[in-house]
Amino acid sequence: MPLTDLSKLPPLPIPLEQAKRIAAYRAVDENFDVKTHKVVGVGSGTTVVYVAERLGEYVDKNTNFVCIPTGFQSKQLIVSNKLQLGSIEQYPEVDIAFDGADEVDESLQLIKGGGACLFQEKLVSSSAKKFIIVADSRKKSPKYLGYNWKKGVPIEVVPSSYVRVLADLQNKLQCKSASVREGGSAKAGPVVTDNSNFIIDADFGEIADPRKLHQDIKLLVGVVETGLFIDNAEKAYFGNSDGTVQIQQL
Ligand SMILES: O=C(CO)[C@H](O)[C@H](O)COP(=O)(O)O
Known part of the structure; x- marks a missing residue:
């Protein structure tokens, strides 16, 4: 089945959700190579829900990629989108990983763990050749980490x-x-x-x-x-509710 055209996505009732969805869908479409990426990390949180949803659209009888979760919620996302579930023990080398963040600074250093999944998130993302962040634009720090994310x-x-x-x-x-x-x-x-x-x-x-x-x-x-995720991410997609996406990379 062809991928849903991004310009024809059904609207979501909450603008913030639209921002998250467009960031996630664009990040998957522009970075996931279904021919060569066989092991894909799927992070945790509310934005990654849309990553799993979009990856699910790539599944057909000709594809054979396996998804590595970063926790219980992530495992559920993989299963519910009919993606193939693997573990980091079986697949210690990850081709690409997608995850959300709580704050992203100018150098793509991150605060993560707002959803309490940071250990497995770091295990998977630091095992990945490419690590892509998906977020709404509130997560972009004007300068230093700790400016937006006040919870510590x-x-x-x-x-x-x-x-x-x-x-x-x-x-x-x-x-x-x-x-x-x-x-x-x-x-x-x-x-x-x-x-x-x-x-x-x-x-x-x-x-x-x-x-x-x-x-x-x-x-x-x-x-x-x-x-604190240091020198780990290579690109971040920040979605806005008007459908625009800002991409930050080193
Ligand atoms: O680090 C995380 C969980 O431990 C999440 O990726 C982070 O909290 C972002 O979540 P959301 O996409 O819901 O804003």
């Missing part, structure tokens, strides 16, 4: 270490504030990740040197991974 850097930690990591973030790395992410009305107590860990959100204000901050956090005992 997500950090996945081993549960038993959370008290120690909170103290180290404040005493050794002078973060402004840090707390374990709570499930809110959806769950009493902390959010538990797909890897059975906790997430700490640590506010460092605007981050002038995300590489150094990532390295410093990573050295703390108990830290599994940080939501």
Whole structure:
């Protein structure tokens, strides 16, 4: 079946969703090569929903690409769009990966982990030859990370270490504030990740040197991974609700 013509997409009731969809569809169409890309990473979040939807349109009897999830939600997206599901253990080399972001700076450094999937997202994206970001235009930072995303850097930690990591973030790395992410009305107590860990959100204000901050956090005992994605993405697609897309690349 031919791909849906982008100019003939049925309108969505929410403008922000239109922005996400156009960014995702354009990113897939302009970067995914169905002939050569056999292993495709599918990230997590609300924008990637449209990546999976568009990839689903490429499936026919002549295609044989496998999709690698970055967590439970991502696995569901792959299955529900009738894409072939694989694992990073089976396919440690990924041809291309698509994912959302919480903030993207001028150098394509990222904050991710707003959806608590950062470890598997980093495992898959850093195993990919090409990593493409899909987002609505609110995610584009005017300068430094931390300008738009005020919730802090997500950090996945081993549960038993959370008290120690909170103290180290404040005493050794002078973060402004840090707390374990709570499930809110959806769950009493902390959010538990797909890897059975906790997430700490640590506010460092605007981050002038995300590489150094990532390295410093990573050295703390108990830290599994940080939501700072350094030198990983090669292109970002930022959608607007009027159907335009801004592309940022190095
Ligand atoms: O990092 C993530 C999940 O851990 C998401 O990619 C990020 O939060 C962006 O999500 P959305 O597309 O819903 O804005």
